[in-house]
Amino acid sequence: MLLPRTARLASTLRIAVNSKFNAFSRFYSDAAPGTLAKTPLHDLHVAKGAKMVPFAGYSMPVLYSGESVGESHNWVREKAGLFDVSHMVQHRLTGPGALPFLHFVTPSDLTRLPQFQSTLSVFLHPTTGGIVDDLIITSHGPEDFYIVTNAACKDKDLAYMARNMRHLSSSDIKHEVLIGQGLVALQGPLAKDILTEYLTGLTGSPVDLSKLYFGTSMFVEIPSLGEKLHVARAGYTGEDGFEISISEKNTETVTMGLLDVGSTGDRIRLSGLGARDSLRLEAGMCLYGHDLDDTTTPIEGGLKWLVGKTRAMDGNFLGAEIISRQYDSWSFVPRRRVGFIVEGPPAREDAEIVEKGTDDVIGKITSGCPSPTLGKNIAMGYIQSGFHKQGTEVGIKVRGKERSGTVTKMPFVETKYYKAP
Template structure:
């Protein structure tokens, strides 16, 4: 019997996500299952019926027993989802050498980053300009920065930071915030829920209306004995917030948000499955798939993270390659693009071929059925010249060639709360 389209889509999405997560943990998680770390919310996840999987050295929830990945995805698009992202690595850099150090290893122009604002950036390899990791940098002032890097790259990143910080060691202090939790509240109702929760804790109204996308603030909570670090950001394409909390208070804050959001049925816990499909619809990269040590930010469609003046002065690792690519698209060998794919969904590693031939022109790096669009979407890299929108290609899925067309990203319009 043929299942309804929505059921088939959710089932296919679940298979796709599980296979992608298994591949990611196989390549990037060095810990054996019995030595996997647990976030401060591990017990809460288990109690709420989470399916826990190995991911980046941690036990992490992929989905919950009361809904499919597709249902969780749609819930975030329509209401609010709460993600545990405590596995991400949080850092603090302080001292007069913090800015010069970051300028030496990233191409971002952080002199243009206002206090309490954030930006996406990348750590770069020397000469090649390959991406060591992507990260979020938040300015807390001229001598203070808060960073969030990928858990899967923790060992590599820490070695990279230590190696490249040596010339600045006397002027910068680097701390890994190991005692911190991190949760992401995402969706169109996120602002209302967080406003109600924070206002209830502080006993006075907390106004988030002027906290625009990429901005951050500290909210002092006397009853918890700490200040919560709140950034209006996320990795779903929806409006939302990331909240950094001490480990001892992470479960308290999480259950508090869930309790407030349960009024009117506005919130649910969400797992890695929905996070993956949401970020793909938003055209966002996942390190280890869409970005790696061989990819430059220009190839990845992240030219905007390279400051124009930084490209001109060339005073950062990898500038030999990045500055040249910044000034001349003709020397960029490949481009990251989005695809709509007919028939079966294209998985990571699927070959992209020139239309009507078997001439391989690239590979898929991420792909899944889109719950929002009801179509198969993917992103990948193609040789320059085949990157233009509406270019028709062939994509090989399990030995069969399917039609694909280059399309703009994001696949689903983002809903960031930006300044008017």
């Protein structure tokens, strides 16, 4: 089954390779406002009073008028938030060369991925094993994969994919970038009820989401919209939730429909980048360009689980020499991504981690914020192996002063994914 043809742009092997990748800050980019792209929901965000900011080359809502980031965060934890994530890049890889290509550029064992199930994975640099980008891969069939990558990495990802397709002489792969395709994330404990009511109302017959578990997806035929919605039980908040891929022309219609259904009982609100960032940090999830980058291997990044054991043994993927060595022995892993509870002011990105009571730098914070759920300051970062064990006390330099930090297990807040029994 296919996503709507009107949303596709066949890129095959003709992707430009000279585009420049620009690093980005957490919410703001260097792009001038006039150059920013807009999602299909841009006008709706403005009409709803959103504060729009540059993010990954797009004009995106960071929060909505009359509500703080903390209030929005807590609303998602208690009810349901609707996030516009249409800036993310959606792809389809099809053909007999699709699986061999993905096995060449990622360490995942996709032969073990059932149809309509997803996995987190990473594109890898050939010599260093560093992470080019993290991505979600969903199997729609043995020769059909739906992929979502980060907007901030779009240019370098497309160049990377085209370069490696040429390297493999993969004329039997069709690569499509779903230009303009909408993507919304409905997150929170009431998400299932709202989505069930909405889909049932559209289709005229009951839609059962009880067997759609975390990491799985399905197509839902919507005759009145003239398309099939791709519904994945997934998200970036640690809560139960769904990501819905929609044609550009129907994105606002579906979004307004969900908001209308959720308005009964005051169950849903639009949510922005601010709450998305604090929610994902409480859930211990990485933000590319901050907690993961080109210098980080999956093992250092705490993502050993996504490296297939048989893949680490056969070593037939980019960066395998380094990654397989680290997979086999922690002695080859110089640093680890860990969580911290921080006393005093919150520790932000780039704050130095020192051995307690000394000036010896042993790591760096990559993300940090006050946790609305815990009422504590939380952070994640990289620390030298040997200091990574839970309960280790360290110093963290905040505003020039050493603050006490404790290495803490992640996620900071227990996740509530809906999993198979």
